[in-house]
Each structure stands twice: as structure tokens, then as C-alpha cells.
Amino acid sequence: EAGVTQSPTHLIKTRGQQATLRCSPISGHTSVYWYQQALGLGLQFLLWYDEGEERNRGNFPPRFSGRQFPNYSSELNVNALELEDSALYLCASSPRKPNNQPQHFGDGTRLSIL
């Protein structure tokens, strides 16, 4: 069974540009979560999507947004990139809630802002 897949593996952008990160969940999972792992800040929750709807959002500015498609894959969009957006962005998936199943993570997209 394929795990959570994320693309691209690496992404290099300059300040002010926009970045789009993609995530495909495990087959049968409907919930997709996004996290940011920045150096020195640890893992921070960004967004949770389920059934195409945003269900919860972390403490990030509106320029961080996303969507979930009918096949449950997801995109994270970051507008007006800033240097501090440089981080590893991790996507996770789980079965539809409510459940007490673990979130399964992909290997992430490393976003570097020059």
C-alpha cells in the first residue's frame, strides 16, 4: 500500500513569489493535514481538510491557504513568500473522523526562500 506522497521534494523560490505544494493521501483516507517544521520552531499545525472542507486552522497568516480535491488529494499554497517561510512542509493523512487512528506522514517538501 502506497504511503502519503508529497511533491515536489524540494522547491526553491524567491521572496514575494508563490509556492504550491501537493499531497496525495493513503488510499481510503479522507483527512489531510499540513504541518510546518521550521528550524528552531518545531512542528507547527497549519491546516486540516476533510471531505473538501477546511476543518481546522493553525495560527498562520491568511497567505497560507489550501484546498482538497474530490479525490482527497490536497494543495498547500503560500503567497507572498518571506524568508521565514523556509521550512520542511509535511503532509499527513488519516481515515475520516471521528476516529482514533494515527496520522500518517509523508517525507515532506523542503521549501527554500532565497
Add this chain to the structure above:
Amino acid sequence: KQEVTQIPAALSVPEGENLVLNCSFTDSAIYNLQWFRQDPGKGLTSLLLIQSSQREQTSGRLNASLDKSSGRSTLYIAASQPGDSATYLCAVEGGGTSYGKLTFGQGTILTVHP
């Protein structure tokens, strides 16, 4: 606001030792607690999930306990091996407005030397 703390920040042990990693959280109204491992440059691998109504979970050489009232969890690793070297992360999923959101500790960097 939920805060998760992990002690120690780093641990270096010889192969074969039994060891304990500690995790504490400030808000006991949790839905579950999860332990993950992260290898350098990789995503997270789920190790154990303990539901809020449970006291412990076991998987192979790993045993995790949960004392929700005191806001503590421990991860016990028996007969450590060099392949156990990784960063271990504790995360709690809350209820209410924190439902679906994992709050992570800063992690314990474990090195097991031959």
C-alpha cells in the same frame, strides 16, 4: 493553549540499554497522544497511539504509558539498538477547537552507539 515538553532533549546510550523518554502536556483534555520517530531529512513514522481512555500501548520493544490526570507520558524502549537512533516526538490531539490538530514537543534526539 496546549504546550508539550519533552525531556531529555538529547540522549546517548550504548547498545542494549533500556531507556525512557518523557513527555508532559499542560492541558489534560486530550483526545489521544501519539509517539513518532523522525529520521534525518525524513517525515514522521507513527510508533504508538494511546487513546485518552487508555493507560498504555505496546509494540514490540516499545511501550508507551499515559497518565492523563498528571499530564505525562513515557516511552520505554527495551534493549536499544543502533537502528533506534532518531528523533522521537510526542504529540497530543486535543478536543474542541483543537480537534484534528497535533501539538508536538520539541523532540528527544536519541543516539545508540555500538
